[in-house]
Amino acid sequence: MQTVDTLIHARWVIPIEPENTVFEHYSLAIHEGKIVGLLPTELAQLEYKSDNVIELHTHAVTAGFVNAHTHAAMSLMRGIADDLPLMDWLQNHIWVLESKWMSEEFVRDGTDLAIAEMLRGGTTCFNDMYFFPEISAQQAIKHGIRASLGLIVIDFPSIWAQNSDEYIEKGLALHQTLLEHELISTPFAPHAPYTVSNQPLTRINELAQDLKLPVHIHLHETEHEVESAFAESGVRPIDRLNALGLVNDSLIAVHATQLSDEDIALLAQAGASIVHCPESNLKLASGFCPVAKCLDAGVNVALGTDGAASNNDLDMIGEMRTAALVGKAVANNAKAIPAMTALRMATINGAKALGLDKQIGSLEIGKSADVIAIDLSDLETQPLYCPISQIVYAANRTQVSDVWVAGNHLLKSRHLATFKMTELKAIIDKWHVRLAAK
């Protein structure tokens, strides 16, 4: 018998790859952070032994969620300004508060709250875009979550950098510093076409190709964005990015609510990814991403919550449900975005977008043990005819019982292993007082 670090016996295992597969009474053997065995429990009991055997008799075990677009630290501004359109919300609320309070402390504390929420909801990897990414990296490393931390670039000065050259230089330095950290990756993250000019975009594209880094950018979030760009320059943002060479297989285009059939064909041909953030798009009335059309055309569509200031949570189960439900109505086709597709958007498609699909996004031997367990015994997920349906259409975030990242058990029966809850609550209270005093 082979001794392994962790042996999980589950009622169901949904490996993501192959698609539409549910293994019953299956086990996962984890050793040195990797998945080393995936086999029927009755065989696993003969082949493996471990000091750490986890019995999950009413649970589905699957790949951890990849939240492919976040602004983690903005969790501190959850619900501070609701029911407003994007530019009003940004200019009159969020940017006002950020310009007053942005600091290493804000990012450290807000990212901590976000990581706690994400782990409690089954997210094992998040793709962030925010100031002070070195602080986000520090907190991700501290808590053991996997993170793709955008090297943010924006033409405007902030407390983090004065101009696009400085943003890029600080980003490159951070990229070097973080190369050694297995759980951290560093895509470029130019904020948006309307906030980053051609010269830095061109340089970012060259650097991204040299360093083989993805480029994470907001793109076609609203009709206003597209129309105002066209009115000013005669070019739509996606065409401008394409002319600059950025529409390629490194592109992570977030939101994409305004896409023509030609845009979709362009993205598919380029091998680009889009990140669908349905709840944020709905809440800001930004528009409807044509998800079914994109998937049908072969575009890789990942899923993100966006920041908690515009969502107002970081709940990937809720986001899958919204994506599946809204995607059907937008496509005028109840067969569109079936439950399995939504689950793939939240796992393997996110991993592909981040260039991490060799490591994560599915439960396959040799991949990192980024694993979650969802307890489906609650009344609200009974009777159970199909665990994939129950996860996407009926479960809620509190049914995520256990989370592992690279084999580390970060959520144990709903208990966060790397957080002191009293400290986290004190941090929240401190920021509540400061931010509510606006």
Next chain:
Amino acid sequence: MQTVDTLIHARWVIPIEPENTVFEHYSLAIHEGKIVGLLPTELAQLEYKSDNVIELHTHAVTAGFVNAHTHAAMSLMRGIADDLPLMDWLQNHIWVLESKWMSEEFVRDGTDLAIAEMLRGGTTCFNDMYFFPEISAQQAIKHGIRASLGLIVIDFPSIWAQNSDEYIEKGLALHQTLLEHELISTPFAPHAPYTVSNQPLTRINELAQDLKLPVHIHLHETEHEVESAFAESGVRPIDRLNALGLVNDSLIAVHATQLSDEDIALLAQAGASIVHCPESNLKLASGFCPVAKCLDAGVNVALGTDGAASNNDLDMIGEMRTAALVGKAVANNAKAIPAMTALRMATINGAKALGLDKQIGSLEIGKSADVIAIDLSDLETQPLYCPISQIVYAANRTQVSDVWVAGNHLLKSRHLATFKMTELKAIIDKWHVRLAAK
């Protein structure tokens, strides 16, 4: 000092009426099933005493949710057939299973599961449409939940009745039997324009006017419904109902995804109510109800989950969130359906639709103590700037800690007072075996 049955001290009380009001450190005094006091906690401690004082230091207390459209017993078919359009789902799956299994036992067991889920999610009143309403009534009375149980009428024979005359006679007899039960009301529930012909609709309208009962009907659920009716008869369903006299202040029109501006004006002028069921409409790709337009025109818009077979849950917090988010995108206006409006749709607007707004739907002195508490101390609802925003945009159903109906404490710190969970789980397992064997 006045002695009362129950005294609740809460961090926040959201009374629903007046609108946009949040009382902090407020108390609710309940006696003989009614709200007798609503006042600051420091005054309540001087004016009232009780053997039953409930301290809710991190909770928002508000009116119980009114789920204005359900098919409760269909909870047994949760997730049995997903990702299908309405008529395929009905004809090839749901109706097949119903014709095989429909019985008093099916309705008793399915309604029990639904009542348990609804109470756990803060629903204190549900408006049902299903076969064997006398069995649903028996289960509602047993468990203490308030219910509006439709006297179903359909032209087709079922195990419950052979023709529309028999449906109506059985309904009238049940109405008489249930008159004495304070928590039960009995609207007429002709299934839909495409399943009930003019003669029974006319008779139902006359009876409803005489007995002062609402008329609960599916209306304009899909484009197909409207187009096929027009192709057959030259009249759209809403115009047909109007010609028959049914578009009046007793009408509860469910779904209403296909409404012209003239239809909306007609409904507003008639004082009719619509029930918006966004998750069911999205999942079946039925279309988008123009909620903001209806509200702006003065139509009373309530909220329902529909049955768990097409949702797939009975979660009114989730439904409020979906209604608020989708309503903004459909209106192309982020200010549409603000959080308070969604909360009113789920409470007082539902009560109005059912003709129960003198008794329930808000926390006002003299109204029935149909009250819920939502614990907002979870990380996912922190920091907290506005409890209404947190309930609608960030909370989840498991944060509902306590539920009272007519002063009876039916959910106590997440524990269901009137259910034996082992019995309920055995019932679920029994039906899982039967229905999965299709």
